[in-house]
Amino acid sequence: MKKKWYIFIALAVLIFSVFLIYKIVSNKGDGKVAFDIVKEDKIPKKIEEILPKYQKEERALACKIDDKIYIIVTRGEKNTDGYDVNIQTIEKKKNNDKLNLTVYAEYKDPKVDEIVPQVITYPTAVVLTKLEELPEKIDLKTNYIE
Structure with a gap:
């Protein structure tokens, strides 16, 4: 009787292990990326230097500074205050060993x-990710909130 339980437990562990390995292999590194928001006064100098090239565009981009990967989202030039991102x-998602x-x-x-100051603004968000490599492609998906 004890042998049957050992075989049953061993079989259950084997099935669970195969399922777990399949999940890991099928994901190929897919999932959420951990990140920390970088406050405006903590943005690295190199990012501040390259931002003027991209602030007039609405886009997401990545840059690597001191082996750290930053993601930046810009909203473009706005004619008033009150815009945010x-x-x-x-x-x-891994696609043919390329990170997207x-x-x-x-x-x-x-x-x-709403009464807002009439000034030119460039809403921008910067985050520091836990990524180890720069992505090949970045898609930006936006959602407007009230």
Whole structure:
């Protein structure tokens, strides 16, 4: 009787191990990317130097500084204050050993009846990721919030 239980337990462990290995192999590194929001006064000098090239565009980009990977989302040039951007999640997907990212960002616009200063602004969000390599491609998905 004891032999049957040992065989049953060994078989269950084997099936679980095969399932776990299959899950790991089939994901190929897919999933969410951990990141920390970088406050405006903590943005690295090199990023501050390259931002003017990209601030007029609405896009997501990545840069590597001191072996750290940063993701930047810019909203473009705005004629008033009151616009904002926040990075909500970043998902990675391996495709033929190339890393692709999808960045999900929330956009906030000023309300129609809101009084805002008439100044040129460039809403930007910067995050420090836990990635070890630069992505090959970045897709930006946006969601407007009230």
